[in-house]
Amino acid sequence: MLGEGKVVKFKNGKKIGVICKDKTFRTFKTEKRHLFRIYNGWSINEEIVKELKDIGIEWIEVQAYDTKIIYRTKLANFLGGLAIHYRNPKKEKDFQLVLPLRFWQRFPMKNKRAKKW
Secondary structure (H helix, E strand, O other): OOOOOOOOEEOOOOEEEEEEEOOEEEEEEEEEEEEEEOOOOEEEEEHHHHHHHHHHOEEEEEOOOOOEEEEEHHHHHHHOOOEEEEOOOOOOOEEEEEEEEEEEEEEEEEOOOOOOO
């Protein structure tokens, strides 16, 4: 499923991010729609987090193209007890790890046209 420089897709074929050469997993979201408001953070499927660890990813980056903000954190923050475990009650019934915003660095996007899926 995962590979360097490749678009990462979930089991159902949904695009979820890109593996970059600098050991970063980069994903593109809208803050308005995808920010996990209950816990005020970004979430990633627990299974994906484990796979990212297994292939040596060190950084997670969320590019919120509606607010033009890049959120960046160490993958270790998801694994080190800082993330909140959440079971998605919707159709997928998957397990998410939610990392509150206080554990993310924020940077403005430099390019005016942010990438969208």
